[in-house]
Amino acid sequence: xxxxxxFEAVQKYFPKLVISVVEKLNEKNQRTLPYLYKDLLTKxxxxxxxxxxxxxxxxxxxADVVALDxxxxxxxxxxxxKVSGDIPKIGMKLYLTEKQMKDIDTMVAIGLPENxxxxxxxxxxxxxxxxxxxxxxxxxxxxxxxxxxxxxxNDGLGVRINMNYYExxxxxxxxxxxxxxxxxxxxxxxxxxxKADEDGNVITDIWMDDTALRAFYANxxxxxxxxxxxxxxxxxxxxxxxxxxxxxxxxxFDLTLHRVNRKTKTEVNGVKxxxxxxxxxxxxxxxxxxxxxxxxxxxxxxTRPVAGVAYETAEDxxxxxxxxxxxxxxxxxxxxxxxxxxxxxxxxIYTLNSKQVAA
Numbered sequence: 096x097x098x099x100x101x102f103e104a105v106q107k108y109f110p111k112l113v114i115s116v117v118e119k120l121n122e123k124n125q126r127t128l129p130y131l132y133k134d135l136l137t138k139x140x141x142x143x144x145x146x147x148x149x150x151x152x153x154x155x156x157x158a159d160v161v162a163l164d165x166x167x168x169x170x171x172x173x174x175x176x177k178v179s180g181d182i183p184k185i186g187m188k189l190y191l192t193e194k195q196m197k198d199i200d201t202m203v204a205i206g207l208p209e210n211x212x213x214x215x216x217x218x219x220x221x222x223x224x225x226x227x228x229x230x231x232x233x234x235x236x237x238x239x240x241x242x243x244x245x246x247x248x249n250d251g252l253g254v255r256i257n258m259n260y261y262e263x264x265x266x267x268x269x270x271x272x273x274x275x276x277x278x279x280x281x282x283x284x285x286x287x288x289x290k291a292d293e294d295g296n297v298i299t300d301i302w303m304d305d306t307a308l309r310a311f312y313a314n315x316x317x318x319x320x321x322x323x324x325x326x327x328x329x330x331x332x333x334x335x336x337x338x339x340x341x342x343x344x345x346x347x348f349d350l351t352l353h354r355v356n357r358k359t360k361t362e363v364n365g366v367k368x369x370x371x372x373x374x375x376x377x378x379x380x381x382x383x384x385x386x387x388x389x390x391x392x393x394x395x396x397x398t399r400p401v402a403g404v405a406y407e408t409a410e411d412x413x414x415x416x417x418x419x420x421x422x423x424x425x426x427x428x429x430x431x432x433x434x435x436x437x438x439x440x441x442x443x444i445y446t447l448n449s450k451q452v453a454a
Contacts, residue, residue, distance in 0.1 A: 096418045098403035100196065100426050101216050105405045105417050108213060109220075113407040113415055116221045120228065130228055131357060132235040132389060132436050138411060139388040146390040146437045147179035148258060182392050183254050185246075186431030187226040189219040193424050216426075223430035224409050231389070233359040235436040236372035239302070239386065240355075240379055240446070244436065245372075258438045264290070264445045267453030273310035273376070280449070281316045281347065287380055287445050288348055296443050298380045301350045306376040307449040308354060311340055320347060350380075376450035387438035394431050 099105045121133070191199075195215070202212050230246055234254060238244030242260030266287055271278040284301070291298045303311065311317050318332040321343050335343070341352040358369040391412035400406060404418040413432045419425065438444065 096401050096404055096420060098419065099405055099417045100419045100424075101417075102405075104213060104216055108217065109405055109417060110407055112217055112220055113224070113409050116224050117409045120221075120225055130232050131239075131355070132232055135239075135384075135386045136235070136389040136436055137385055137387075139390050140411075141182060141390050141392045144182050144392045144433065145179055146182050146256075146435050148387070148437050148439055148441070180256065182390060182433045182435050184394070184431060184433050185227060185230050185254070186429065187223050188427055188429035189222060190428070191216075191219075191426040196424070196426060217428075219428035220415065223428055224413055224415060227413050227430050227432050227434075228410075229359045229361070231434060231436060232357065233361065233370060233372045236355070236357060236359075237374070238436060238438060239444075240304075240372075240374040240377040242438075242441070242444075242446075254435070256435060256437070258441050260441055260444065260446065264442075266290075266445070266447040267451045268447075268449055269453060272452060273307060273314065273449035276315065278310070278314055279316050280311050280314050281320055281343075283447060283449075284344075284348060284350075284378075287447055291380070291382070291445060294442070296382050298348075298382050298445065299351060299384075300353060300381045301344060301348075302353045302355050302379040302381070303449075304355045304371075304373050304375065304377065307378050308337065308340065310376075310449060312336065317343060374448075376448060378447040378449055380445040380447070382443040383440070386444065387436060389434060390437050391432065391434040394433055396431070 199212060199215050202215065234244040234246045234256070237246075238256060238258060242258045244254065244256040244258070246254040266283065269279055269283050269286070273280050273283075288298060312335040317340065318335060321335055321339050322328075322332045324342065324346050337352075337354060344350040344352045355373050357373065358371050361368060361370045393412075394414045396404075396406070396414060396416070397408075401418070404416050407415045409415055409430075412434050413430055415428070415430050417426070417428050419427065
């Protein structure tokens with residue numbers, strides 16, 4: 096590695112540019128889709144480079160009433176388990192080709208505005224930062240909807256993190272999948288709510304993708320529930336929309352409905368595409384505002400920087416760098432991060448597969 100071929104520009108603009116990229120990506124009103132993991136996870140630094148998740152079977156047991164001077168009976172402790180593993184490294188790199196660099200030279204020679212030239216030099220900075228965030232979102236959506244976070248890399252390998260969802264917290268549809276006209280999604284949700292109540296948990300939020308939502312909108316039981324709320328008397332009840340479905344679930348179960356409509360941009364073996372990490376038709380129930388942690392640790396180059404390479408840090412854990420190589424001559428922008436989304440207290444998460452009938 097050698098120092099950037101645009102070293103003066105990198106020294107002057109790279110730090111501010113990385114900050115501005117992060118601020119733009121974090122804007123709530125941006126046109127691009129927001130990252131769900133940023134809302135549902137809290138960042139947590141790991142000094143030893145490992146992640147851990149706590150699974151606890153908490154039960155409420157009433158205290159005993161005894162006479163004065165009597166010995167209190169001993170109660171059994173709740174079972175606590177821990178799953179853990181090494182934090183994986185994720186990242187990406189892009190480069191300017193000789194042709195692109197010659198084009199920049201031409202822009203300089205003919206006196207084009209500096210901001211246009213800088214836009215070409217730093218065009219890959221946003222992409223390498225957002226690329227890490229897209230991968231985290233990809234793993235997190237898979238993890239929350241199924242209990243297993245998956246991400247495939249170019250070589251066919253990748254990240255697999257298993258949160259060990261409780262078997263008795265995983266439900267299916269009763270008798271008919273939700274897309275069937277005879278399905279009973281309200282009754283199915285009630286079974287999940289009853290189980291949570293039995294466990295001593297209070298479900299507050301419900302998460303559905305468009306597959307589950309479309310089936311819910313058209314379902315007779317859901318439409319009749321909405322008509323009941325509205326004191327509507329009649330046979331012709333139109334399909335619901337999101338606001339109506341939200342009202343049904345809030346009124347019936349005191350649940351806040353969230354639509355999960357997030358595709359992540361991926362490139363595997365040179366093939367680009369949009370990937371839906373959320374399991375199709377899965378409905379997830381959560382009991383807490385935050386469901387886990389975004390666990391990260393420092394990359395090796397933070398304490399062992401390579402001479403000549405320009406480094407900046409984004410979001411605390413994304414190490415962004417610019418450097419050049421020769422033979423062939425290339426100007427690289429890269430990102431790397433050791434980070435993984437981890438769910439805590441999975442005893443407070445329930446799932447319902449709207450596309451599968453319960454056994």
